[in-house]
Amino acid sequence: RLVAAPDATTMTSSHKVVLLGEGRVGKTSLVLRFCRDTFTEGQPPTIQASCLERALRLGDKTVNLVIWDTAGQERFHALGPIYYRDADAALLVFDITDSDSFKRIQGWVRELRKMVGPEILLTIAGNKLDLARQRVVSQQEAQAYAESCGALYHETSAKLGKGIDDVFGSLGKRLLQQKLSKRGPAPSSLGGGSGRPLMVIMDDQPSSSSGSGRSGCC
Numbered sequence: 001r002l003v004a005a006p007d008a009t010t011m012t013s014s015h016k017v018v019l020l021g022e023g024r025v026g027k028t029s030l031v032l033r034f035c036r037d038t039f040t041e042g043q044p045p046t047i048q049a050s051c052l053e054r055a056l057r058l059g060d061k062t063v064n065l066v067i068w069d070t071a072g073q074e075r076f077h078a079l080g081p082i083y084y085r086d087a088d089a090a091l092l093v094f095d096i097t098d099s100d101s102f103k104r105i106q107g108w109v110r111e112l113r114k115m116v117g118p119e120i121l122l123t124i125a126g127n128k129l130d131l132a133r134q135r136v137v138s139q140q141e142a143q144a145y146a147e148s149c150g151a152l153y154h155e156t157s158a159k160l161g162k163g164i165d166d167v168f169g170s171l172g173k174r175l176l177q178q179k180l181s182k183r184g185p186a187p188s189s190l191g192g193g194s195g196r197p198l199m200v201i202m203d204d205q206p207s208s209s210s211g212s213g214r215s216g217c218c
Contacts, residue, residue, distance in 0.1 A: 014064040015175045018084040020108045021093035022101040026127040029158035031069050034168050056172040063172040089121040096126045096135040109149050122151035123171050129157040
């Protein structure tokens with residue numbers, strides 16, 4: 001587990017993030033790349049759900065992301081509400097080479113808005129950018145859809161490690177800003193003048209493929 005040791009001036013907040021998407025789109029690979037910087041070809045499918053944590057430093061604030069990786073297989077879809085009903089944010093993942101996985105994302109968005117409400121923050125990730133030559137869902141189409149439902153859109157490759165920090169960094173920044181907006185104006189230290197947050201991964205031990213002590217939040 002990744003933890004931060006904030007000083008007296010640092011605010012730490014914890015947020016539940018649920019990953020949704022069809023099976024084999026790379027949800028588990030994304031979160032493992034983010035939390036452990038590992039990638040495994042032929043990653044076994046998630047059974048029901050798993051939980052990982054990682055802390056981000058945004059300016060002088062620390063955001064702890066508690067990430068629930070849900071199973072994509074059809075037989076587990078009915079379990080979705082158990083994991084996302086109290087989530088602060090959702091990361092919806094599709095495979096840019098699979099149009100059906102993109103259509104399914106649209107169904108998840110409707111369900112989240114209905115079951116959780118408009119306050120849940122949405123981010124959509126078009127994964128498998130390493131297979132860009134085989135893509136069937138254009139960046140323009142996915143971007144337009146994300147904007148239509150108030151989500152941010154990113155393209156990623158878990159295999160190559162591309163776009164991963166952008167996805168979770170922007171998600172962490174939005175979650176922190178949402179929390180701070182309930183207390184008062186968000187400080188400028190979150191993003192600076194460039195609009196890009198200062199993000200430092202808080203790691204208190206070296207990364208390892210075994211993940212010892214880093215995967216069991218639940």
